Amino acid sequence: MSDHIDKIIFAEVARVLAAVCGRPSLVTHGCCHYCDEPLVPALLFCGVDCRDDYDKEQAAKARAGRAG
16 A cells, blocks of 8 residues: 555656656656556656656657657
């Protein structure tokens, strides 16, 4: 149960940080936005590695002039 609560807290903190940092808001859809692994509905990414890889990929796209 604690892991589930920790994941929900992580998702909320990530959402707030994204808003503060200017990342376009992502909508939860039950899968990781990077690797498509199934998730509980409150999460955007399955872990920090996927989140960081997603951010790196989006930054590279922005540098190349392509939208997310």
